[in-house]
Amino acid sequence: MILKVICNPDELDVDYHQKVSAFENILSAQRDGNHVVYCDRKLIRHFRGSSHLSSSSLQTISELHFLSREYKTVSNEISVVVHVLFDRSHYVNNLDANGQNIIEISYDYFNSTLRVQPSTLIPENDKDFDFFKIIADGYLNRKSNYNFNLKLSKHCGYGSHTYSVYSEYKSSQKLALCIVDNDVKYPGASVGSTARQFGQNGFCIDGTVEAKMLSVREIESLLPEEVIEEALVSKGYPANSIDVLEKMKRLEQISSGEFRKYFDHKDGITLKQALQPSWSAFWKDFFVAEPTFGIKPCAQNNDCIECGSCIKLDGFGERILEKSLEVMDDSHKRKLFERLSGIILEEWEAIGEKVIAWGCAPKAGRARAS
Template sequence: MPIDLIEALLKKTCFSDYAKRALVDLKTFSRFSKNLLITEFDFRVVVDFSNKHKLLSTEKQLTVGYEIILDEKFLLEPVLLTENEIDAKVYTLFAKAIFSSRKNLNLVYEINIEPHGGGGSDTIKTFERLLSESRLFVCLLDSDIKHPKGPLGETAKHFALYPKGPNRNSRLEILNAHEIENLIPIPIIEHLFAKEYLGHLFKHANPIKFKKYPDHKNGFLVEQAKKQDMHHGDTFWKDFYHLGDHTYICAKLNSLTEQTKQFLENTSTYKIQEFLDKDANEELFTISNIIASWGVKLRRRLS
């Protein structure tokens, strides 16, 4: 809130003692908060006091009419919708770990967002229900792509009518990778499966190039890679052609998401940061920043 507006309101005699304390507190905090949030985030919510029913999204801003924010659903913590709840929890834990490294923000703010599973192919139904409500939410979808030239999976295709990015009270994002397992940093995988064979992908000089496509649950063989390249008229997997057809490019990493969730829950954010690299995990950092932008809240409350 602009300082001059706060000062004008403080001169009014119609406010309760609590409202006055809130304004005094806001005046003290406003300059610091505004500069910090504008510097650190590229998305914000702005309340429109001239059009009470307005609800308009752009890439940088959600403009909301003042009557809409009086709806209790709008004031609830935002929802993070993914195809299942474990994925949503893992994304949230990564977002909190990455957010905690931003010391200037972490002292005053925290992330408060509700992980929610959509039930696989039924995610579209939950998405449309949330769209019809006033509650803010972010939806992250697996692309299920198996090759750089491959198509989106069936669940992602259900969302073809909805634009990616901000749209009214939501933001829709489709991964540029097969699924959440493909975004889990390699150092974490190597830590969790230290005694197991991971596949030749993890020995490659540039594993990040290839990691976003294999099915980490079922594993991915050289034979399958050759068939995919042939189907798409490409040589994306040629670096592995010299290996035997039944050699794993990516081994079966059973319960990777579940184990990652346990690791994140039981490890300090400081320690988790040792496994993260912004350049190597660019998409994970981008997603975490989106979650932070929608779920950021003050740590303290005015008493």
């Protein structure tokens, strides 16, 4: 994250040694590549040559002098930023200033070196983490003024435990971003059990953490069609899998981008499922073009008769995300973005923006002239 130090050097007298200790830890976050640190030049001038800072901190101060103009610009643009307040203690607060989310934290928070470790990303599983990182890398490559690395710790929630992991980070005031699927199976349906634990107003910044819910049922809904196709062709899938993909693409097109938002990309959906109350208004029409739909009694009376030959819109199996990640790992991340459109592009940009805000880190050995 960007740690923006808000400190008037003329007001450092109170608890001076404790503030210097916190400042040294904050500088170590920049030096260790865990967080980006921005200080204005007045503060930098105050500490340059100071006998109260270690030699490594003095070197970091010199580097921040050269980077201050660049960091100042980005710290005002990025969607989430930490303001470290040296005129308060035992304080955490959240603000929204002109669309930017600000986490205000008092300096004493950083008196422990544990507080300057990388932010944590809390996904539902390991593959989700890998996908979010690919998206963030692609987003970072598109932002020419973001000369950052990406550095995040990982703590998976593995489905039902995601909220408890998130709550632990929240209560212990650790910096963390949590992202979950919405598990919504058709328009107007309730969110799934994992997302439901966060509550109706829980997807926001709260103290030192933020929860984000995807606008699609599952993370597979965000896989580009070209990536799925490459996975089906090159990763050992049966030849008829391409027919499944072509059908999905056709249904996505005729639904104006709604089909994949709710489709189960792993298991697919049967007509029996589609005819359930509340489901049928959305799902039934996607089966109309199936060859045997017209002769199915259940299609006329919306009531499954357990015929034993249920029509199914197939999915791609449990490993489609894993295999698609293998394809994307071998792709140019920026070009992945260039081929996106519609809700997939919107969600990739939203995810990329959030993950970069929470996980941006300095590139090693960079110093620009002022």
